[in-house]
Amino acid sequence: MEKQTYSNPVIRWVDDRLPIFSFMDHEYNKFPMPRNLNYFWNFGALASITLIVMIVTGIVLAMHYTPHTSMAFDSVERIMRDVNYGWLIRYIHSNGASMFFIVVYIHIFRGLYYGSYKAPRELLWMLGVVILLLMMATAFMGYVLPWGQMSFWGAKVITSLFSAVPIFGESIVEWLWGGFSVDNATLNRFFSLHYLMPFVIVGVVVLHVAALHVSGSNNPDGIDVKGPQDTVPFNPYFTAKDSIGLGVFLIVWAGFVFYAPDFLGHPDNYIPADPLVTPPHIVPEWYFLPFYAILRSITFDFLFIDAKLLGVILMFASIAILFVLPWLDTSKVRSCRFRPVYKWFFWLFVLDCFILGVVGAKSPDDPVFGVEWFKYVHLGQIGTAYYFFHFLILLPILGKMERPLPLPTSISESVTGGRSDSAAGAATAKGEPA
């Protein structure tokens, strides 16, 4: 890292002893970014900002929230009614969870489309999958806190999954609950962990970004940066571009918060939890629906594994498989732009995830579009099979068989159509502020 000499003596004094100013300058000011990035490269920044907003609003909520089964629901309603702008804080937080998942899902599919998981970014990708898992755990436990009907029954259904583990199942579930049912002990530990995990996420995000700054960003052409003519400095080019994304994103988020704050929630969660009344349909939040569909689509035993356990295994496997994706995809070409066949399968995979999401929201025994013999559980089975087919069979084979289109020789060539001596390229080549 090149050290700067600062004219301000205080900054220079600090920087000589702890080079944070040089560090920030290097990583966020001059940091070279491929010049051809499109708006899909906004979503990482958006996710980081969402995480910060969640932590800030969460800490304020925690000042007014009471983690006790007899008071949790009331305390959330007090926040809504009696705390100044409490409704605003709570709606930002509850809709923020959905926004976080939308942003992160787009971020992930961006990576799938442009091959950002391939060498040399495998570890960066795997850290991202860790973040996804931590987010899911955090959101699941957060949803339990208001202690409404869906909070309670969602917690019960999901924690009970662990009873499928052979021999130790029941003990694990009781250990998770801290008792013989989902009760006050469960609520308390969920609150404690819900407070803790976002900070663990911050830690993993730091590693994720550190790994990113080793390899640099991938780009829509999926080819390596060849030199300074291919890049522009992060600031002001991408601070400006990310800001537009942020503006649009905040408009969407505010749209939900102010005009449809309960649209993404479930009405049953405005009914206080009642262990004696089971809701007719227990559904998780929308961002868990595809995984819930995979879980419920396994209705048959396989060899010595019973259906319930297999469902649980496949549900976790559907995310765990992302860890090995860099080695399942055998194609050397990163971007879908130059993979004429995979491109189609990519969109088919997106459609499959979407169909699984719909299945997750339905009761398994409902017929699909009124066709009596074809139930949602069947659609879910097809969707699940295709999900794993995509990763385990299609990707390894396709990489070997597909003939990719010719790659451009460099980013600057593909951007300028051959002229590599443009003003910005020349300016950054000499390391001058553009």
Place this chain on the structure above:
Amino acid sequence: MRKLLIAKLVVGLSLAASTGAYAAGDVLPPKDVKWNFEGIFGTYDRAAAQRGLQVYKEVCASCHALSRVAYRNLMDLGYTEDQVKAFAKEYEVQNAEPNDDGEMFMRAALPSDRFVSPFPNKQAARAANGGAYPPDLSLITKARANGPSYLYSLLVGYTDVPAGVEEQEGLSYNPYFPGGWIAMAMPLFEDGVEYTDGTKATVDQMAKDVTYFLSWAASPDLEQRKKTGLSVMMFLVVFTGLLIAVKKKVWSDVH
């Protein structure tokens, strides 16, 4: 073209996902009513909500609690402080602290107290209602899908039992209620209340009015929320416009 096709498929599937819910059970979807608190500029109709309070007080309150609303909140509906004080005084509550002799005592309710519940606990409420629990109405329009229209439809939806369907002891038939049989007998009858503002108290009128009142009770933040939202949105749109201009300028030297 292909993107359009995908977009259409996505929209189609999500519609299928959202409308399918009613197919389960034989429930009628709620009647399609336009409420003036919907929409970007929506506010609560004060006169309707005040009449609704009267309906709640004179009809529903004998069975249903409204324990999350404080009497002072009624000032949001246009009542003066004195009116609220007078309203609260009609009720008795137990003081939170004992008196100097250590005895709990009853006193007249104050504006800071929450609506007094008709029953001391859930069991008593059930016992008085043939085993069925009349839910607290503080959040009812948020706790049901399409809440306001559902509530209105439920109140006006009582009909004769359809031919071929067997009567059920102690229950009333209402096609808007999941399962069709509800433990609440039809609560509203023509001229069941005498409106202080002279409005004719038809069943439809009372059902609409009490829906206004209970929608306010469930989302008292709605007016402030929409007003704040408008400024926030206008700011964000202008700000994003400026950011777009800045970005264009910054990138103008990169081709």
